[in-house]
Amino acid sequence: MKPLWITYAWTDNEEGNFDHFVAEIEKAGIPTKYDRVALVPGRRLWDEIDKNIRSDDLSGWACLVTPNSLASEPCREELAYALNQALKVKGGTFPILGLLGPGVDIKGLPQALSTRLCVDLRSPNWLEQVRAAVEQRPPQATPTESAPYIVQFHQGFLNDPALQAIEVRPRLGEVHYWRIAFPVSTPGFVAHGTGPANGKQMRGSGRDVLDGTIQIGGVDCKFVGSGDSITPATSGFAVFRGNLPDQCFVGSAAGPSELPQQWLCFPRR
Numbered sequence: 001m002k003p004l005w006i007t008y009a010w011t012d013n014e015e016g017n018f019d020h021f022v023a024e025i026e027k028a029g030i031p032t033k034y035d036r037v038a039l040v041p042g043r044r045l046w047d048e049i050d051k052n053i054r055s056d057d058l059s060g061w062a063c064l065v066t067p068n069s070l071a072s073e074p075c076r077e078e079l080a081y082a083l084n085q086a087l088k089v090k091g092g093t094f095p096i097l098g099l100l101g102p103g104v105d106i107k108g109l110p111q112a113l114s115t116r117l118c119v120d121l122r123s124p125n126w127l128e129q130v131r132a133a134v135e136q137r138p139p140q141a142t143p144t145e146s147a148p149y150i151v152q153f154h155q156g157f158l159n160d161p162a163l164q165a166i167e168v169r170p171r172l173g174e175v176h177y178w179r180i181a182f183p184v185s186t187p188g189f190v191a192h193g194t195g196p197a198n199g200k201q202m203r204g205s206g207r208d209v210l211d212g213t214i215q216i217g218g219v220d221c222k223f224v225g226s227g228d229s230i231t232p233a234t235s236g237f238a239v240f241r242g243n244l245p246d247q248c249f250v251g252s253a254a255g256p257s258e259l260p261q262q263w264l265c266f267p268r269r
Contacts, residue, residue: 022034061086061097097117151167174229181263194206221249249265
């Protein structure tokens with residue numbers, strides 16, 4: 001495979017982040033070229049870029065888009081020049097793509113990139129998307145496994161800034177005996193119950209209430225739950241007057257006095 005040229009802001013490599021990014025791409029079998037390894041010191045930048053674009057030694061041109069590169073005038077100039085020359089020399093089929101780093105809003109992209117293929121580096125299959133772009137083919141679909149529950153962590157629950165809550169609901173179907181567990185070190189647990197999805201209100205804990213302590217994966221936890229069913233439209237809640245835990249565990253039981261055979265861990269993001 002021919003190398004992919006990457007434009008980037010030098011400030012994105014002050015702590016070696018760009019070097020790490022290049023290493024990840026090259027480990028995936030995609031060779032790269034960029035200014036430090038491809039341009040001859042002391043020569044005019046645009047002449048060197050033009051020479052690289054005109055050669056047959058590139059599979060595409062990419063711009064690592066970060067808040068630093070968007071704020072860098074030289075980086076924007078290099079992108080605009082590269083795009084103009086690539087279209088003039090290579091034609092409209094030459095792959096030009098934006099690689100979107102953390103903290104980048106796609107609405108703020110330069111026009112040269114906003115109308116072209118962009119790859120979100122937070123995507124689990126971003127490397128396959130880059131490879132597909134330079135090979136000029138659709139990316140292979142990557143199956144993703146979704147947890148059977150949607151879990152949300154609410155700040156200011158029920159419009160009370162002092163209350164926080166964990167909300168749990170199934171993606172499909174109905175769960176009769178839901179359970180939420182959290183580390184016993186979590187301060188200020190207040191109550192649990194059910195209510196409409198998305199944290200608008202909460203009813204009391206209802207029937208077949210169950211709570212206690214259990215160890216999950218070596219973590220001492222308190223668990224709560226009830227027999228009031230939760231569905232994609234009705235959630236179970238655990239409410240706190242204080243900080244939320246860094247993680248919670250969710251599961252369903254077979255009966256009103258039983259515990260889940262399996263607990264799923266959900267970190268607070």
